[in-house]
Amino acid sequence: MVVEKWKQSGIATKFPTYRNSALVTVDTWQKGKRADDEAEGLWRIHDGIYDFTEFIDKHPGGPFWLRETKGTDITEAFEAHHLTTAPEKMIAKYKLRDAKRPRTYTLTLHEDGFYKTLKERVREQLKTVDKRPKRKSDLIHLGILLSTYLFAVASVRFDSLLALILAGVALCWTVIVSHNYFHRRDNWQMYTFNLGMMNFCSWRISHALSHHIYPNSYMDLELSMFEPLLCWVPNPHIKSKALRYVSWITEPIAYAIAFFIQMGTRIFYSLRHTNIMYWHDLLPLSIPLAMYCGSGGEADVLACILRWLSMTSIASFAFCVIGLNAAHHDPEIYHEGDANREDRDWGLFQVDTIIDRGDLKWSQFLVLTHFGDHVLHHLFPTLDHGLLPALYPVLYETLNQFKGQLRECNHIEHIIGQHKQLLRTVSNTRAPGAAK
The missing domain is CATH 3.10.120.10 (Cytochrome b5-like heme/steroid binding domain)
Structure with missing residues (x-):
């Protein structure tokens, strides 16, 4: 055929x-x-x-x-x-x-290839790395989590729009930071990811097993789940000319309802096909419950629910602004259909699908809340983000040895690049690592 x-x-x-x-x-x-x-x-x-x-x-x-x-x-x-x-x-x-x-x-994983070589060097480096930043990550996560509930309650008690916005931002950051934990062995922090109406079990599949392993390829579920509203694959067969420009208009709407779409899709599929819901899908309801209890039972139940939905929409919008402009979408980044690197090493493939946020590296808080240190996180997802900065020397050494390149830009440049990628339909003919 x-x-x-x-x-x-x-x-x-x-x-x-x-x-x-x-x-x-x-x-x-x-x-x-x-x-x-x-x-x-x-x-x-x-x-x-x-x-x-x-x-x-x-x-x-x-x-x-x-x-x-x-x-x-x-x-x-x-x-x-x-x-x-x-x-x-x-x-x-x-x-x-x-x-x-x-x-x-x-993709390959040869013993003398880039990834296996880097992995061995990282293994040795970790023997002497200061582990205290890992504890700092835990404290940052806990602080943001508590802030989410405090601002949510304050928005009701003081009828404050500012507190509602801050609650939405804190919820967004809680979801992002909890991503630091669901790649690992089971732990309580991973459950806080569910507060955003998503579910860590589903994201362990769509993110950890799909996107992390096969980024920007047809096997990347995080590409498929946004189509046709947002399509980053540079292919005119699945991205019409009209849709390329319409996506710029629908993008803000998609951002604001992304969390709700995640929950709605899973409920619909569970009712019509196979159940993919869990008991911890009920955890988001703890937020409007905290709002009601925090008001001493004086707040209107419907008002608490509407405020909760509003803060979730704010969190959804902020999550997409950060997450979809974090590392993976720019005309210079490899996407399905572009020319392939001659060396098919899986680790080099990861590097080729990412441009890191260079403007975050000075702050562990910003790295955790904005998907920073993205290349190292993709290569070693089970490591706490607080440990990753210590691995840059061996990463640079190994990239130089295997002709790889760690690219960086700031958030504004990523946003511009992501919108250019939405319009791109022509594949890159020069493979990553090839001579210019």
Whole structure:
């Protein structure tokens, strides 16, 4: 069968099944990945097939990761989420056989390649890194979380628009900072992500297992979930001329309702198809409850709900302004359809899909609340953001060795670049790392 050229993926031998779904969700992404991954119904790591069934409940990071990835190729996720050599030795007893077919994904993780070399150097560097910034991250998260409830209550008690806006900003930052925690083993901080009407379980799939592993590619669910309102893939087959310009107009609306769309889509899919809701989807209701209780029971219930919805919309808008202009969308950044780097190393692919926020590095608070140190976070997602600055020397050393480049700009430049990317339909013909 002849595959249309625009459906040929730059990182895989197949066009992802899930992108043909009428409604794109984490569930359709998972089902599509199971159909595409040549994992033989179990877990695939490199060219081996593993059966972790008996290990699911024993997994140190929590059962979620193995339970939700059964039937898929977890090679890159396994490498990125395990820094020590112990897991690689431990899984040997769970290997059943070699895989029958080659991997679907064309990215590499050679022992002498960029990522494995960097990983070894980071492992050594971490032995001497000051761990106190990790405690600071915890305090920043707790402070912002408490501020969210305090400002929310104050907006009711004092009928204050300023407090309502501050509550929305604090809620946005709470959601962003909690992202620092849901890549890791189960912890209480990850639940605070749900306060924004999203859910950390869904985002562990759409963000940690999809976007983080395959950024800016057809396999990146965070590209698909915004289409057709926002489309960053430079392809005229899926982005009409009219839609390119309309997206600039619809963008503010999409920002303000993004949190609500996330919840609404999951409720709709759960009622019509498979349940993807959890008990902790009720956590956002703790905010209007705190508003009502904080008023001493004197506030109108409907008024509390309307204020809560308003602050959530403010948080949603702020989250998108920060998140969608944080690192990944600019005409100079690799997107699906652009020319591929000759060295297909997974780590270099991560670097090529990111321009970092250079204006944040001086502040741990800003890094945590604005998705800073993005390249290092993508390469080592389980590390606390407070530890990442100490890794720059080995990152620069390894990038120089393998002809990679850490690019940086400020937030305004990112916003401009992101809007240019929404208009781009012509693929870049010069591959990252190629001579000019």
